[in-house]
Amino acid sequence: MKLITKLWIGIAALVILSPLGLILPGYFKAGSAWGEWGADEIQKLTGYVPGGLAKFASLWNAPLPDYAFRGWEEKGLGHLSLAYIVSAAAGILIVVIIMLLLARILVKK
């Protein structure tokens, strides 16, 4: 098998395993990454929401916020894991398309 094929199989395995990045933090009761809290979490931590943060925090409405589908926030871990895998696959597809387009511009034949 060609090395590139093996490496892509490795990437596919990582996509399927990716929900570990969702499940393990939940299991060990770990919260957000430091400095990546939402406004409500900051309110709890510091007792107030900084003015500029309140203004800019929801500047951008990502189509798949936190690697999940909109409206699935209350669904169980199974649904969220599925959304996580779909997000990983979709993200990789777009990353690869952009890289190949860039390569067409940058790399000489």
Add this chain to the structure above:
Amino acid sequence: MHIPDGYLGPATCGIFYVIMLPIWTAASRIVKRTLKARQVPVLAIGAAFSFVIMMFNVPIPGGTTGHAVGGVIVAILLGPWAACIAITVALVVQALLFGDGGITALGANCFNMAFVLPFVGYYLYKAISYNAPVDSKRRVIAAGAAGYIGINMAALLTGIEFGLQPLLHHTASGQALYCPYGLKVAVLTMAGEHLLIFGWVEAIVTALVVKYLQKQSPGLIGGREVAQ
């Protein structure tokens, strides 16, 4: 390490975009000159790897989470400039599509993870693995050390960027406008958690891939063909 919107003031956001602009320009110029067509598949896989490895949030029980960036291995395989482009693309997609990292903070996030991390990692790997045979253990150790130091430098800078905000922007009564934690807390937390936990994740990931490629494709880690 993905700084969201609203944590850095406008000045900090602007400065990092201004810093990144010439870096992105240089990266495209240098990659255009040095990257070979047959390296493109590895570059695409590198970007995909960095994207997906960042989704593996590692918990500190009862505390926060963090993750590897996977950028040092891309720098080792294809050079720091190509890695800069690959990680930038991963970060842009994460920000736009998944809201992971802010739009306004994209310049800063790219500076930390797509510039500092691959460059520090790459040159450290080069220094430690200098003259080592392709199949040597020293290359695996060099890769681990490069991953560990690379991500820790990025984390330290992220901590400084967070921690400067209360000094730069606050109300008359002293309330922070953006990131509410000062240098001491921000730097100690960001540096501490990466020194203790997340740095080792990047170290292991980088070392394992180099070890795997030593057997599978020694040419890739010989270091002769990278875009410098």
